[in-house]
Amino acid sequence: MxxxxxxxxxxxxxxxxxxxxxxxxxxxxxxxxxxxxxxxxxxxxxxxxxxxxxxxxxxxxxxxxxxxxxxxxxxxxxxxxxxxxxxxxxxxxxxxxxxxxxxxxxxxxxxxxxxxxxxxxxxxxxxxxxxxxxxxxxxxxxxxxxxxxxxxxxxxxxxxxxxxxxxxxxxxxxxxxxxxxxxxxxxxxxxxxxxxxxxxxxxxxxxYPNFFRTIPSDIYQAQAIAQIAIRFKWTWIGAVVANNNYGYTAIKDSEVCLAFIETVNMENIVSDARRAALTIQASTAKVILVFAWYTDVRELFLQLAKINVTDRQFLASEAWSTSGDLLQDPVTSEVARGVLGVSIKSSTIPGFEHFLRGLNPVDRPSDVFxxxxxxxxxxxxxxxxxxxxxxxxLQKTVLSPCSGTESLDGVQNPxxxxxxxRVTYNVYLAVYAAAHALHSLLSCPQIDSITQNSSTCSSPAHIKPSELLQHLNNVNFTTPQGEMFYFQGADIPAKYDLVNWQNTPEGTKLVLIGRVDGFDIHLNESAIQWSTGSNQVPTSVCSDSCPPGTRKTNRKGEPVCCFDCIPCAEGEISNKTDSLQCEKCPTEFWSNAEQTACVPRQLDFLSFNETLGITLTTAAVSGVAVTTAVFVVFIYYRQTPMVRANNSELSFLLLVSLKLCFLCSLGFIGRPSVWSCRFQQAAFGISFVLCVSCLKVKTIVVLAAFRSARPGAEALIKWFGPGQQRGSVCLLTCIQVIICATWLTLSPPVPKRDVGFQGSKVTLECAMASVVGFYLVLGYIGLLACTCLLLAFLARKLPDNFNEAKLITFSMLIFCAVWVAFVPAYVSSPGKYTVAVEIFAILASSYGLLLCIFAPKCFIILLRPEKNTKKYLMAR
CATH class of the missing domain: 3.40.50 (Rossmann fold)
Incomplete structure (x- = not known):
């Protein structure tokens, strides 16, 4: 209890x-x-x-x-x-x-x-x-x-x-x-x-097993008011409630945020109303829920009028939403314009007005009321x-005699x-509920009248309240107005009217603008007159709604209706207002600029149309052109001592390999495909091995030529004749061909969409299915380069006016430096820039070889022809 x-x-x-x-x-x-x-x-x-x-x-x-x-x-x-x-x-x-x-x-x-x-x-x-x-x-x-x-x-x-x-x-x-x-x-x-x-x-x-009622429980009108607030997006409202269970019902389990809760007591209504009025004035809430008796509300409006607070939208409970005293009060029209309230459902009772107007004490002499x-x-x-x-x-009163002919026809009062x-109709329903329960109790089974046993039927003189209570629980009938009536436990299904206070030249008028039927609200929004005097719905929020593209984050220590809007991170979206969190886009998609939708990622690769691709293409084509020019010069001056003294056959082969190196870089530019992925790595590996092999053999020939000048070393030069030179280059190159063929056969590079690099673009690249093959290709090139560098370094001081070993040493130093720097740059570069780093390494090393080895020779051939003689070359 x-x-x-x-x-x-x-x-x-x-x-x-x-x-x-x-x-x-x-x-x-x-x-x-x-x-x-x-x-x-x-x-x-x-x-x-x-x-x-x-x-x-x-x-x-x-x-x-x-x-x-x-x-x-x-x-x-x-x-x-x-x-x-x-x-x-x-x-x-x-x-x-x-x-x-x-x-x-x-x-x-x-x-x-x-x-x-x-x-x-x-x-x-x-x-x-x-x-x-x-x-x-x-x-x-x-x-x-x-x-x-x-x-x-x-x-x-x-x-x-x-x-x-x-x-x-x-x-x-x-x-x-x-x-x-x-x-x-x-x-x-x-x-x-x-x-x-x-x-x-x-x-x-x-x-309360014996209790029934024909008016809905307060919990339903509290739910109806909450639904109205949610419908008009009033998430930040103030509440002034009676300091009892009636008032507390309104704020219990509220679905909206309450900016404040003020309670009023009948005993201290003036001070309580003054305090509540000051709170309303200071609050940012523009919608105020008032769940109190109409006499308390009158005092609240009076206090609000004193401090000139007239811009609030009030939500009214049924206790005062239809109060004639408030509607006729001049303070109401000033403070409480456009009140929106829940009221007890009204209905008509046919014949009731005629019955009331016909009442007369002459006809009812025992009717004291x-x-x-x-x-x-x-x-x-x-x-x-x-x-x-x-x-x-009470003092004694003086009465004038009644004539007995008075009538209620012209009387206008409550x-x-x-x-x-409203309440009158509830009383009417209560009587009919009692009558139907009695009818069910007093109704006898339809049996043969000859064998009918009257003892099985209840008689009006011996009705037991406990029996009537059982039948009352099962009451279900249609009212004279055509509505279904039944009890759900002690209650009836919730039905309310929604009313609106509207100012007219004749005064404040109560207008029916909707109804509540259970959990359904039927509301004519266009018929509402708001506190502003217009049809514009008032706004009452602690924080404005978060637009799409942002998410809500609560402010620490404040109600959930007070929040900040945080933009979604890249790759995340929110396409609804007031989203609690942002959603990640699928792998192949990315967020748009507004962070409101996922769009397909733009396919990204190193193309010929972009600036970087054009620059690298220009550098590669220029390299091919320069190499071709050098090749033409060497062809034209092939009989001169400068060309003949530097192993013209290997020089021509080196120029061809350099041209291939420049050309293979173009294979890395453009949209990757299955064949382009296979071709670019194989062409790169074979071209550079051919180039380095030519340099290595040239270095060996230089060393062998100087060693053969010593007594007893004539046979050494026989092992490095033209045939052996070509064979050595071919052998060294074939090893790389075998490595590439094996790699491309077992686990070749394939086109792949790389989404690991976060961004609005997905990179289309040639993915190494097996990095072992790629490392073997690079490792073999590196082995030949290091060997060539070592041999060239040993031959750098051989006596000669034009010692090609020095040029090979410088070229290989540049070559090795470029490729040593290439490895970390390649690993750390994102997306298409990985390909750009590799192309740059190819072009840089190719230009290094071309310029270091052939630039001095072309300078002498073209600009110092007096030095392009056998006498000059054999002077030392």
Whole structure:
């Protein structure tokens, strides 16, 4: 049992005793605390014996309604138990019984909605045929502690005029009252159908097994308001709520961020409303949810008007969204323009207005409620309520006699207002739910009339509340308005109206702009008038939405609705607003410039059309041209000593190999294909081996020529004749051919898309399926180059005016330096720049060989012909 429920039980048992004692004292003429009280009555009718409305019948249904204003000097907390004015409680109830408090017209309409429904059912031929329904209706005076006495009086038959017990009570004008009544009636299994109790706690069938209601639980209107906020993208709202379970329901499990939560109490409403108004003024939230009683809301609007806060959009709960007092208040039109609220569903009751307008005390002489309304509304009594508020007593009143011909046709007040039947319709539904449960209970099985055993059917005179309770759980019928009605536990399916306060020249008007049906919201957005006075939806967010291409990141220590927008990283996208994370693009795709979509990566390779490709192509073609020019010069001057002295045959072969080296670099440029990948590496490897082999043989020939000049070394030169030279070059080159052939046969390079290099481009390159073959090709070239460098270094100081060994040494130094630097540059270069590094190494080494070996010779041949003589060359 909860704390609140325990206190309800405790206070009910203790205070009920005080109530009964007070009533007993009044019946015995004690008149506790009253001085000079005179019952207000019309002179044409006698004083009634009690303060109820009665109509006998086969089955009598009880009713409890708050027909009189609550004493403003008495307050209760949420549980309704902590009494702050116990010294007045007996006096208050006695005043209530003597009708010393002002009659409330709206609950009076509820009373006659119950009477109308019962009379309508009695005339029905299909619902409870042959059974007349009666009613016992009492006034609970708006006090949770007064209701148990009235409920027990109904359930126990404790009435002066009637001794019937009622099997069902329609009552519970507040959640507190319903809790108390349900617990009081629970042991008797008497069902209680409430028309105005909305606390979610009452849905608990374990604690309140006899409770039902025809109004949705507050949890549904809280969900509806949350859906409205989400629909209009209000993620940052303020909340002003009553300091009780009603207010806390609105902010429990909220799906939006709350900029602030301010609570208001009836006891301190002025200071609480002032504090809430200042908070609203300081907040950046432009939409304010107010979940409180309309009197609290009036004070809040008053405080907001004082500090000139008029630019907020208010969301209203059903407690004040249709309040006529607020709609007619001039402060409302200034502060609360365009209020959007949830209200109890309204409906029409055909014939009800005609019924109300036709009421007359002449026709209902025993109707004490109608008599009091008649006297109050037609100014035939002048009670001084200000005196009671100040002194706690009522002064004697002077009444003018009633003619008996008065009519309600021209009366306009909440009692006769048929424009919005909300709670009234709930009472109407409660009566029909009770009637259908009774109909189910009293209906006999369709059996043969001859063998019918009447003992198997319940009779109206012996209805057990526990049996009626079981049938009430299974009620399912269609209302006279054509709507399906059934209970889901204690509740009914949630149905609300959505209303909007709109300013007109005649004042603030309530306009229906939608409805809530279960979890579905039907809203006419174009019909809404917002706080700005236009059709533009207000904006209330802590942070603006993150556009596509960014993601949300929460700010540390702030609500989740407050965030920053971080651009997606390269290769990631977000194509939705307010994305929580960015998504990586597939391997073959990359993010566009806006980071909103994945686009196919641009195929990247070293092409002839780009600047780098054009530069390298130009360098290679220039090398081929220069080599060709040198070849032409050597052909033209092939008979000169300079050409003949330097092994003209190997020189021509070297020039051919250099030309091949320059040409093979072009094979690396352009879109890689299966054959280009195989050709470029093989051509590169064979061309350079041919070139280095020629240099090596030339160096060996130089060494052999000088060694053969020594005594006894004539046979050495025989081993390096023209045939041996050609054979050596061919042998050394064939080894490289074998290596390349084996490599390309077993595991050749293949075209491959390289996406390892992050970027919007995918590199198309020749991938080495086996790096062993590539390393063998490079290693063999390196071995020949090192050997050639060593031999040339040894022959660099041989006596000669033109020692070719020196030129070979310089050329091989350049060659080796280029290729040593090539390895780390090749490994570390990304994408197509790997190919560019290899081409550069080929061109650099080829140019080094060409210039170091042939430039000096061409200089002498072309510019110093006097040195191109045998005499000059043999001078030393």
């Amino acid at each position: 909860s704390w609140c429920s325990w206190h309800i039980t405790l206070w009910t048992s203790s205070v009920l005793f005080l109530l009964l004692m007070g009533l007993m004292g009044r019946q015995r003429g004690l008149n506790v605390g009253l001085h000079g009280v005179q019952t207000v009555t019309c002179s044409r009718w006698g004083t009634p014996s009690n303060q109820g409305l009665f109509q006998d019948g086969d089955v009598v249904i009880g009713g409890l309604f708050n027909l009189h204003f609550q004493n403003p000097l008495c307050y209760f907390d949420y549980c309704g138990m902590v009494i702050r004015c116990l010294h007045r409680i007996i006096q208050f109830f006695d005043q209530c019984l003597s009708r010393g408090l002002r009659l409330d017209y709206a609950p009076l309409q509820y009373v006659y909605a119950m009477v109308f429904a019962l009379e309508e059912i009695n005339l029905s031929k299909s619902l409870l045929p042959g059974v007349k329904l009666g009613y016992h209706i009492f006034d609970s005076c708006g006090q949770p502690l007064w209701a148990p006495q009235a409920a027990l009086s109904l359930a126990g038959g404790d009435s002066t005029t009637y001794q019937h017990t009622v099997p069902l009570i329609i009552g519970g004008a507040s959640s507190v009252t319903a809790e108390i009544q349900s617990r009081i009636l629970g042991p008797l299994s008497v069902p209680l159908i409430s028309y105005l109790s909305t606390c979610p706690c009452l849905s608990d069938k374990l604690q 109608l008599r009091e309304f008649w006297e109050t509304d037609t100014t035939h009594s002048t009670n001084d309520f200000a005196s009671f508020a100040a002194t706690g007593t 009692f006769t207002d048929m424009s919005e039947l």
